[in-house]
Amino acid sequence: MKRIVANNKKVEIIEDEVPSIEGKPSYILVKTLYSVISPGTELSLLAVSEKRQVHLGYSAMGEVVDCGSDITDVKKGDLVACYGAPYVHHDEYLLVPKTLYAKVPDTVEPKEAALGGLGAIAIHALRIANLQFGETVVIIGLGVLGQLIAKIAHAAAYNVIAYDLHESRVDMLKEDNIKSFATVDEMEEALRIDTKSRGADAVLLCAGGKRSPLTHECLKWIRTKGKAVIVGDIEPDFPRDLMFGKEAQLLISRAGGPGRYDTVYEKEAIDYPYEYVRWTEGRNLEEYIRLVNEKKIDVRAFLSETVEFDDAPQEFEKLLNKESSTLTKIIKFT
The missing domain is CATH 3.90.180.10 (Medium-chain alcohol dehydrogenases, catalytic domain)
Structure with a gap:
């Protein structure tokens, strides 16, 4: 073969x-x-x-x-x-x-x-976020995995706000009536309005880049006791002061769910x-x-x-x- x-x-x-x-x-x-x-x-x-x-x-x-x-x-x-x-x-x-x-x-x-494999990974990322019906999730990075997560979260009736700097990727989600934005300012304004300035219940980081400023920025977007979930290939460099100030939870989603890498x-x-x-x-x-x-x-x-x-x-x-x-x-x- x-x-x-x-x-x-x-x-x-x-x-x-x-x-x-x-x-x-x-x-x-x-x-x-x-x-x-x-x-x-x-x-x-x-x-x-x-x-x-x-x-x-x-x-x-x-x-x-x-x-x-x-x-x-x-x-x-x-x-x-x-x-x-x-x-x-x-x-x-x-x-x-x-x-x-x-x-x-x-x-x-x-x-x-x-x-299906990508779908399983997307589903597991949302399970790690442990969201409840009606909560707000921000998805950063709209490659195929971020796109799938946004679609599945929307189907589950979470309040989804998505961001990517590529307009074409943002437009793909708009076809599903998912709030998606190509600038941080627009995304932050939607988040402010939707949560009455309280912040998201969870931010899922689906972008790549080992040293990403997103690890700092995402802590500003979550509510007190909110969650930051690493899905993409990002080094977990989170400032203690920001995490302490919000008593934030840092979570990492590994592949498609329990059983992965278990012989x-x-x-x-x-x-x-x-x-x-x-x-x-x-x-x-x-x-x-x-x-x-x-x-x-x-x-x-x-x-x-x-x-x-x-x-x-x-x-x-x-x-x-x-x-x-x-x-x-x-x-x-x-």
């Missing part, structure tokens, strides 16, 4: 063996139909691939071609959304544990399902008890599929650019050289 990797800061297509399901009763073998490029994460991996090979990708969907003996919820021929490296990459075939896939109904477009949950495919860990990464993935299926969120704006598998390395080059302003690109395998 073919797979896309970063090798010495270049993106390449290599040949590898199809993974075997033998001895994996809790796994399925998936023939990939679409996978999603996540520019922030994957360009970071590309940057650290000097003198080594790094596998790329973590969100995809495809057709089940084989099932382990313990699999009962899907069968050969079913479509599934899959999430999470090292089980999900830009590979022609994926060997996925039962805790990291969700069945895709016929009413969901395959390309929509391919965004028992992922590699051994042993799920956490539903009663005690309600929203695992796998259940967040299922929830994304439900939201799309029930038309609670519209993700079609992220599906406009599909690239053929063999052309993917050039598309990574365009993203790396900032020749493309696209939020994400969908890789087509067939």
Whole structure:
């Protein structure tokens, strides 16, 4: 099979063996139909691939071609959304544990399902914020992840205020009647009016940049006892005085939810008890599929650019050289 990797800061297509399901009763073998490029994460991996090979990708969907003996919820021929490296990459075939896939109904477009990994990450970020109905959330940075968070928060009836310095990204959310702004002054004025100058219940930082002034600014935007949630690749540099003055909470959202990076949950495919860990990464993935299926969120704006598998390395080059302003690109395998 073919797979896309970063090798010495270049993106390449290599040949590898199809993974075997033998001895994996809790796994399925998936023939990939679409996978999603996540520019922030994957360009970071590309940057650290000097003198080594790094596998790329973590969100995809495809057709089940084989099932382990313990699999009962899907069968050969079913479509599934899959999430999470090292089980999900830009590979022609994926060997996925039962805790990291969700069945895709016929009413969901395959390309929509391919965004499932990003959807799970967006959902988990909102769960970390632990907002209640009617509370105000400010979302800073409207890349594909920030966009998804804003859409899901809006569907949950939170009061959403979003900001990005790119007008085009701001306009995408305005189509969903979400309050979004391309200047800080406009965003702050909307926040002042909506909260009667009390401040947001939470600010989600979805922008990149290790040393960002946003870590200081966001503390001015939250209310007393409000929350700052780091979602993007930002160094947590928060001034003590500002945090102390508001008794602010600092939270970090890690990937798609409980279970991520736990070998028992992922590699051994042993799920956490539903009663005690309600929203695992796998259940967040299922929830994304439900939201799309029930038309609670519209993700079609992220599906406009599909690239053929063999052309993917050039598309990574365009993203790396900032020749493309696209939020994400969908890789087509067939």
